[in-house]
Amino acid sequence: xxxxxxxxxxxxxxxxxxxxxxxxxxxxxxxxxxxxxxxxxxxxxxxxxxxxxxxxxxxxxxxxxxxxxxxxxxxxxxxxxxxxxxxxxxxxxxxxxxxxxxxxxxxxxxxxxxxxxxxxxxxxxxxxxxxxxxxxxxxxxxxxxxxxxxxxxxxxxxxxxxxxxxxxxxxxxxxxxxxxxxxxxxxxxxxxxxxxxxxxxxxxxxxxxxxxxxxxxxxxxxxxxxxxxxxxxxxxxxxxxxxxxxxxxxxxxxxxxxxxxxxxxxxxxxxxxxxxxxxxxxxxxxxxxxxxxxxxxxxxxxxxxxxxxxxxxxxxxxxxxxxxxxxxxxxxxxxxxxxxxxxxxxxxxxxxxxxxxxxxxxxxxxxxxxxxxxxxxxxxxxxxxxxxxxxxxxxxxxxxxxxxxxxx
Amino acid sequence: xxxxxxxxxxxxxxxxxxxxxxxxxxxxxxxxxxxxxxxxxxxxxxxxxxxxxxxxxxxxxxxxxxxxxxxxxxxxxxxxxxxxxxxxxxxxxxxxxxxxxxxxxxxxxxxxxxxxxxxxxxxxxxxxxxxxxxxxxxxxxxxxxxxxxxxxxxxxxxxxxxxxxxxxxxxxxxxxxxxxxxxxxxxxxxxxxxxxxxxxxxxxxxxxxxxxxxxxxxxxxxxxxxxxxxxxxxxxxxxxxxxxxxxxxxxxxxxxxxxxxxxxxxxxxxxxxxxxxxxxxxxxxxxxxxxxxxxxxxxxxxxxxxxxxxxxxxxxxxxxxxxxxxxxxxxxxxxxxxxxxxxxxxxxxxxxxxxxxxxxxxxxxxxxxxxxxxxxxxxxxxxxxxxxxxxxxxxxxxxxxxxxxxxx
Numbered sequence: 001x002x003x004x005x006x007x008x009x010x011x012x013x014x015x016x017x018x019x020x021x022x023x024x025x026x027x028x029x030x031x032x033x034x035x036x037x038x039x040x041x042x043x044x045x046x047x048x049x050x051x052x053x054x055x056x057x058x059x060x061x062x063x064x065x066x067x068x069x070x071x072x073x074x075x076x077x078x079x080x081x082x083x084x085x086x087x088x089x090x091x092x093x094x095x096x097x098x099x100x101x102x103x104x105x106x107x108x109x110x111x112x113x114x115x116x117x118x119x120x121x122x123x124x125x126x127x128x129x130x131x132x133x134x135x136x137x138x139x140x141x142x143x144x145x146x147x148x149x150x151x152x153x154x155x156x157x158x159x160x161x162x163x164x165x166x167x168x169x170x171x172x173x174x175x176x177x178x179x180x181x182x183x184x185x186x187x188x189x190x191x192x193x194x195x196x197x198x199x200x201x202x203x204x205x206x207x208x209x210x211x212x213x214x215x216x217x218x219x220x221x222x223x224x225x226x227x228x229x230x231x232x233x234x235x236x237x238x239x240x241x242x243x244x245x246x247x248x249x250x251x252x253x254x255x256x257x258x259x260x261x262x263x264x265x266x267x268x269x270x271x272x273x274x275x276x277x278x279x280x281x282x283x284x285x286x287x288x289x290x291x292x293x294x295x296x297x298x299x300x301x302x303x304x305x306x307x308x309x310x311x312x313x314x315x316x317x318x319x320x321x322x323x324x325x326x327x328x329x330x331x332x333x334x335x336x337x338x339x340x341x342x343x344x345x346x347x348x349x350x351x352x353x354x355x356x357x358x359x360x361x362x363x364x365x366x367x368x369x370x371x372x373x374x375x376x377x378x379x380x381x382x383x384x385x386x387x388x389x390x391x392x393x394x395x396x397x398x399x400x401x402x403x404x405x406x407x408x
Numbered sequence: 409x410x411x412x413x414x415x416x417x418x419x420x421x422x423x424x425x426x427x428x429x430x431x432x433x434x435x436x437x438x439x440x441x442x443x444x445x446x447x448x449x450x451x452x453x454x455x456x457x458x459x460x461x462x463x464x465x466x467x468x469x470x471x472x473x474x475x476x477x478x479x480x481x482x483x484x485x486x487x488x489x490x491x492x493x494x495x496x497x498x499x500x501x502x503x504x505x506x507x508x509x510x511x512x513x514x515x516x517x518x519x520x521x522x523x524x525x526x527x528x529x530x531x532x533x534x535x536x537x538x539x540x541x542x543x544x545x546x547x548x549x550x551x552x553x554x555x556x557x558x559x560x561x562x563x564x565x566x567x568x569x570x571x572x573x574x575x576x577x578x579x580x581x582x583x584x585x586x587x588x589x590x591x592x593x594x595x596x597x598x599x600x601x602x603x604x605x606x607x608x609x610x611x612x613x614x615x616x617x618x619x620x621x622x623x624x625x626x627x628x629x630x631x632x633x634x635x636x637x638x639x640x641x642x643x644x645x646x647x648x649x650x651x652x653x654x655x656x657x658x659x660x661x662x663x664x665x666x667x668x669x670x671x672x673x674x675x676x677x678x679x680x681x682x683x684x685x686x687x688x689x690x691x692x693x694x695x696x697x698x699x700x701x702x703x704x705x706x707x708x709x710x711x712x713x714x715x716x717x718x719x720x721x722x723x724x725x726x727x728x729x730x731x732x733x734x735x736x737x738x739x740x741x742x743x744x745x746x747x748x749x750x751x752x753x754x755x756x757x758x759x760x761x762x763x764x765x766x767x768x769x770x771x772x773x774x775x776x777x778x779x780x781x782x783x784x785x786x787x788x789x790x791x792x793x794x795x796x797x798x799x800x801x802x803x804x805x806x807x808x809x810x811x812x813x814x815x816x
Binding site: 018021022052055056058059060063064066067068070071073074077078080081082084085086088089095096098100101145146147 | 479
């Protein structure tokens with residue numbers, strides 16, 4: 001009979017102090033006692049990564065990316081060693097590995113490396129010996145033996161990639177929330193934890209501001225159909241399963257409402273309505289490393305048009321600078337910035353086949369006297385930019401409208 | 409014309425904060441500007457290692473040595489990355505390596521590994537590119553890719569071993585003192601910094617309590633005749649050269665006076681004077697991991713004798729326990745412990761050919777009314793155990809007697 005093989009990933013908040021490390025060790029051992037083989041992926045303790053980044057910037061405001069990876073990878077290395085010690089204390093065998101030791105080979109794009117391949121021989125050998133294998137998340141190594149990191153949230157990617165290579169039965173992602181909710185429970189007390197959600201919906205939610213898991217790791221899970229179980233490291237409740245397809249008893253149109261208050265809106269007025277103008281603007285923003293999110297171009301009035309778009313707030317200053325430069329070059333009018341906005345979105349694979357969903361959303365906002373400033377849609381989501389002060393009202397109203405609340 | 413190749417090693421106190429790291433970077437660059445090729449070895453920042461050890465012990469009072477090495481090696485990895493960033497900031501090329509990356513292959517004796525060999529290809533390749541090479545001290549890797557550490561002060565060993573392999577012109581050890589002194593300047597204000605000292609004398613001083621360099625690294629330097637320059641990282645003064653042989657204008661008999669207040673004395677009274685008794689005691693102490701230092705057995709009186717020995721104070725409790733057990737088994741008398749002692753020693757290769765040195769030492773102590781409790785001698789040193797309260801008086805008197813003070 002083949003034993004159950006599980007990958008478990010624990011984030012920094014689950015390992016923020018000695019007590020939590022011991023508690024994580026106990027949870028791992030409880031699975032071992034049930035007869036599971038375990039590969040555990042960990043992030044750096046608490047805020048270690050942020051502290052190291054800060055230290056580096058004190059020494060060099062523009063640190064070399066290779067050296068940054070050398071520095072940051074120590075965070076996860078500390079975690080694996082301490083967690084192994086905590087498991088030993090409970091009387092179980094465990095062995096820790098860095099990304100390099102375990103053979104997570106990446107390209108040389110430091111600070112955002114992509115995994116090329118994983119050699120799982122070493123892990124399998126240790127599992128055969130009956131040991132719990134603990135792997136440093138977030139990191140890998142180039143063929144030239146340089147240490148790399150996989151970008152923010154990269155430990156999720158390590159876990160999913162290992163789960164895929166090892167063909168595990170389940171990939172458990174432990175975090176500080178109990179799973180994926182129909183809306184943020186701090187805003188909507190009636191929000192329901194979803195038992196299942198599809199990869200597509202989860203991806204959409206990640207890009208719409210839900211911070212449960214790194215988007216890239218969900219892409220990989222989707223590509224290789226790795227079932228993920230997102231759950232809390234602070235209790236034993238089942239969380240949310242992220243799966244390829246959800247077979248539902250009754251068809252659900254909308255799965256969740258998300259909110260993102262970290263965006264700012266920029267409008268460039270009176271843009272000459274000629275081909276290539278928008279391309280020029282967004283090419284320059286992209287060259288400056290700015291990720292543009294929603295883009296709306298209003299209908300043209302007498303050969304002039306307004307273009308609005310949103311960016312992450314932390315890029316606002318840089319964005320305005322670039323946009324003003326371009327506006328001058330193309331002889332456009334004023335550049336207006338607005339931080340006082342929120343993006344509220346509904347997500348659900350069911351809406352593809354339900355044409356009335358958008359109308360329902362707009363109607364709900366209108367009934368609550370909330371003006372819509374921008375609209376953007378995808379196959380499985382609809383987003384509206386509204387004034388920030390209406391954000392919570394909008395989320396609650398939509399959550400209610402689409403029947404997402406707890407039953408009973 | 410071949411360029412000068414130098415190994416520089418910086419300890420934790422030289423890297424205790426951002427400012428010091430920047431200052432170390434400036435010093436390295438100043439050598440680069442002079443046309444030197446540089447390989448730099450660093451320890452962990454400030455007290456990082458102690459802090460990690462403490463954290464580990466909170467999680468597991470008896471941590472696995474393999475995991476301890478995994479944990480502690482992160483300290484030096486942080487240092488190399490930050491120092492490389494600091495050098496980049498000054499506009500010079502530098503690249504950092506872990507012990508594993510640079511090919512410092514060791515045996516598998518975790519926490520006290522021995523270097524088997526060093527592959528210097530990578531270092532030479534980077535030096536050819538004109539880069540300053542920064543290597544994490546204190547660590548290596550087994551052939552099985554497990555991370556190891558070389559024991560306390562192991563960064564000195566890394567530096568000396570690299571200096572040997574690379575056949576460098578000079579191995580500079582930067583520390584928080586200006587060099588090797590004829591006595592501790594805090595005790596003897598007239599103490600003189602030695603321009604030269606032999607490997608043998610330095611080794612003797614290290615074992616007698618001088619904490620300038622790790623003893624093992626001096627052994628390796630002696631074996632391969634690697635000239636070492638011990639100097640301060642806080643100024644530009646020349647320090648002390650540790651060399652094979654010192655050619656002196658006038659023959660110096662005694663080079664330095666050392667003091668060690670970290671020992672305790674144990675006496676086991678009325679030991680039956682039979683063969684094998686002492687062997688039994690010291691075998692049991694050794695099995696308990698206790699390093700015994702001086703041993704004195706007094707002349708026998710009516711088939712009974714007293715045996716006295718010294719150990720490091722931190723081993724005192726354990727030592728007394730083992731000794732009492734053995735005393736009972738061999739039907740000896742009381743076991744007496746004494747922490748109120750100090751060991752004062754004189755060191756010098758010249759004393760081999762000067763028979764009067766010991767007498768001179770004892771006479772000096774006697775004239776200062778200091779009673780000698782134990783005496784131990786080697787080829788190039790004489791040590792006396794005295795009451796702790798007389799320690800400083802003894803050191804000053806001997807320093808004066810053997811003409812070690814500054815001239816003028």
